[in-house]
Amino acid sequence: xxxxxxxxGAGAAGIAAALSAWEAGCRDILLTDRRECTGxxxxxxxxxxxxxxxxxxxxxxxxxxDRITERLEHTGVRxxxxxxxxxxxxxxxxxxxxxxxxxxxHFERLILASGCRERTIGSLxxxxxxxxxxxxxxxxxxxxxxxxxxxxxxxxxxxSGDLGLIMARQFVLTGKHVIAVVEKESRYGSxxxxxxxxxxxxxxxxxxxxxxxxxxxxxxxSGVTLRHLDSGAEERxxxxxxxxxxxxxxxxxxxxxxxxxxxxxxxxNCHRVHDLVxxxxxxxxxxxxxxxGEFA
Amino acid sequence: xxxxxxxxxxxxxxxCFAARNLCRWKLHIALIEAREDVCTGISRANTAVIYPGYDxxxxxxxxxxxxxxxxxxxxLCEELDVPFSRCGSLMLSFGEKADExxxxxxxxxxxxxxxGLRLLSGREARxxxxxxxxxxxxxxxxxxxxxxxxxxxxxxxxxxAAANGAELFxxxxxxxxxxxxxxxxxxTDQEVFACRVVINCAGLQAERVQEFLLPSPVHIVPDGAxxxxxxxxxxxxxxxxxxxxxxxxxxxxxxxxxxEGSLLLGPSExxxxxxxxxxxxxxxxxxxxxxxxxxxxxxGEVIRSFAAVRPNPQKGDGRSIVSFVIENPGPGFxxxxxxxxxxxxxxxxxxxxxxxxxxxxxxxxxxxxxxxxRKGIRKARNMSPEQRGAAxxxxxxxxxxxxxxxxxxxxxxxxxxxxxxxxxxxIKRRTxxxxxxxxxxxxxxxxxxxxxxxxxxxxxxxxxxxxGSELLGGxxxxx
Numbered sequence: 001x002x003x004x005x006x007x008x009g010a011g012a013a014g015i016a017a018a019l020s021a022w023e024a025g026c027r028d029i030l031l032t033d034r035r036e037c038t039g040x041x042x043x044x045x046x047x048x049x050x051x052x053x054x055x056x057x058x059x060x061x062x063x064x065x066d067r068i069t070e071r072l073e074h075t076g077v078r079x080x081x082x083x084x085x086x087x088x089x090x091x092x093x094x095x096x097x098x099x100x101x102x103x104x105x106h107f108e109r110l111i112l113a114s115g116c117r118e119r120t121i122g123s124l125x126x127x128x129x130x131x132x133x134x135x136x137x138x139x140x141x142x143x144x145x146x147x148x149x150x151x152x153x154x155x156x157x158x159x160s161g162d163l164g165l166i167m168a169r170q171f172v173l174t175g176k177h178v179i180a181v182v183e184k185e186s187r188y189g190s191x192x193x194x195x196x197x198x199x200x201x202x203x204x205x206x207x208x209x210x211x212x213x214x215x216x217x218x219x220x221x222s223g224v225t226l227r228h229l230d231s232g233a234e235e236r237x238x239x240x241x242x243x244x245x246x247x248x249x250x251x252x253x254x255x256x257x258x259x260x261x262x263x264x265x266x267x268x269n270c271h272r273v274h275d276l277v278x279x280x281x282x283x284x285x286x287x288x289x290x291x292x293g294e295f296a
Numbered sequence: 297x298x299x300x301x302x303x304x305x306x307x308x309x310x311x312c313f314a315a316r317n318l319c320r321w322k323l324h325i326a327l328i329e330a331r332e333d334v335c336t337g338i339s340r341a342n343t344a345v346i347y348p349g350y351d352x353x354x355x356x357x358x359x360x361x362x363x364x365x366x367x368x369x370x371x372l373c374e375e376l377d378v379p380f381s382r383c384g385s386l387m388l389s390f391g392e393k394a395d396e397x398x399x400x401x402x403x404x405x406x407x408x409x410x411x412g413l414r415l416l417s418g419r420e421a422r423x424x425x426x427x428x429x430x431x432x433x434x435x436x437x438x439x440x441x442x443x444x445x446x447x448x449x450x451x452x453x454x455x456x457a458a459a460n461g462a463e464l465f466x467x468x469x470x471x472x473x474x475x476x477x478x479x480x481x482x483x484t485d486q487e488v489f490a491c492r493v494v495i496n497c498a499g500l501q502a503e504r505v506q507e508f509l510l511p512s513p514v515h516i517v518p519d520g521a522x523x524x525x526x527x528x529x530x531x532x533x534x535x536x537x538x539x540x541x542x543x544x545x546x547x548x549x550x551x552x553x554x555x556e557g558s559l560l561l562g563p564s565e566x567x568x569x570x571x572x573x574x575x576x577x578x579x580x581x582x583x584x585x586x587x588x589x590x591x592x593x594x595x596g597e598v599i600r601s602f603a604a605v606r607p608n609p610q611k612g613d614g615r616s617i618v619s620f621v622i623e624n625p626g627p628g629f630x631x632x633x634x635x636x637x638x639x640x641x642x643x644x645x646x647x648x649x650x651x652x653x654x655x656x657x658x659x660x661x662x663x664x665x666x667x668x669x670r671k672g673i674r675k676a677r678n679m680s681p682e683q684r685g686a687a688x689x690x691x692x693x694x695x696x697x698x699x700x701x702x703x704x705x706x707x708x709x710x711x712x713x714x715x716x717x718x719x720x721x722x723i724k725r726r727t728x729x730x731x732x733x734x735x736x737x738x739x740x741x742x743x744x745x746x747x748x749x750x751x752x753x754x755x756x757x758x759x760x761x762x763x764g765s766e767l768l769g770g771x772x773x774x775x
Contacts, residue, residue: 132720
């Protein structure tokens, strides 16, 4: 199989890149995603705040996804969902896997729009046991909002980035108790907007200059030892769930080791982590226009 | 009452291999395990090394078994369809005293007949392994050292035992053992068993099990250790097992390029208060040691830390026992009570050794029908694109990726559940799902749903590793 332009990832950036490449004149675009739906992580983001610059409205993640997906339907971009890109080779070949088989795809240009993954607690030197009940914030967001899974009741959040604070609010709104948000710095890590919307109105405590030193619990997590970084003092706190928001890592394992060939472009969060979808989209559009123009 | 010829207590590596080898005779065999799966205790975490066996006392049981086990390990792993990497090991010296220690080990190994041993200069060692610290003075190279995944090995042995007729009883905890007229009566929290021979492979619980019968002269003191795992994509990973023992005694470092492609670093040394709880000091120790031995590694690529527990057998006076200890507290009752390093290397040999004793005791006939071959779950990641395409055409589930970090498909997960995985860890140990750089944060929720669906249980009954480790609901179950 062949295509002029392969775009990996049908989230906001991938779709934006596809739309602008189409508008720039490229007529042979294949857009793939491992999920069964478009939008990447947007469908699990039920809060509002997407697309202010683009659409002049604060949309929810699913609404925003509907808008961009509808625009995609008016183009001839081939959308392939439920498809994993297994490997990208230096000879401009991708190996795709889905339930119908394995496909070797030759492309001229590749736009990688594979988003990011979350840093997990495994990377931190945390002592104690390794029980059930520890999740990343994005994982919990998917579990609650897309799968209807109830993750726990007494929740401690480690890290005060945007995702951590947005989930803190959702926990409160769904009747869970947020014991505290724990942050090693002396200021929250999120945008001010999310702090004022998600934390202040619900009186959620943020413990600054504090970290989780140890995890307790044999089967399910039963608590943690907190360490206050300035005094060194430690205290034990009970919880049945630990949610981590330790930051995002651009997901570009697919092209690790390929260097920077002239046919490869990174768009959106896999290039650098953007605070706002508008900014990821603007970056992806510029790349789509440039790359699409080569085939006009 | 369930009647067997032989009952093996404990489904760790030793128990699984004892059961497998007992199947070489015409015997009615049961393997009893307290937990929800095999290999959930000591066997779930260790250094993963298949030792070349150069530092045992020539003529000792340990020396004999290790040498034979190492020579046969490739064949064993072929029989059981378990990945084995004979990557070789380098034991390093950074000082004059250590140079002498390596020379002694070399001489000892040569005397024992360990194949291929070579003493290398620091320069030669760095040629073989460019990431070593420049201060390396000499190294003992053992080409026969290797690595295997401990739980894959144990699960394979258990499956092979079951295929040859051994019966596996999970979630079955031994409460009492009594000697009866023609053997033993074993009471458990499930049912009562009777048998003529008992083989006690209960690991950390082996002393407790033996004391149902007689006071044990051997005490098991749990010995904890911490490990780090580096992502398979991390750069400058060694391709050999790298070992370092400091001159002033104390714990060194072992770095193992695992069969999964990641790098295992450890163990630290400490007394463990809670089994399997990681210590902060231990982690810092492993990091420091790694920085001094393999300075080019980026420890920012750590994806997980965990703790292992080893049974450290001691005599009544508190002295550690170095050799393998097999107790025989009653007729037809054997306790593999003090088997530490290289217990995994020797698991199949020890299994045969004890099975032979049991068979002789019972006057059992050989079982010509015994089949040593077990087929593992076919892993998509090990297939060529052509094989993989064919696999998907045959079974579309091979086309659907569930764990994207480790490239595990739905077909493998379903097969793992069919073979007995009843928990997330059970799936992880059989398929690798959740072991990669995102540590299951993208696949756990899918696995949870699949387990519930396949086992016909509600999602909130699905556990990480047995009752009490439910993944949903938390402690209060208020929803």
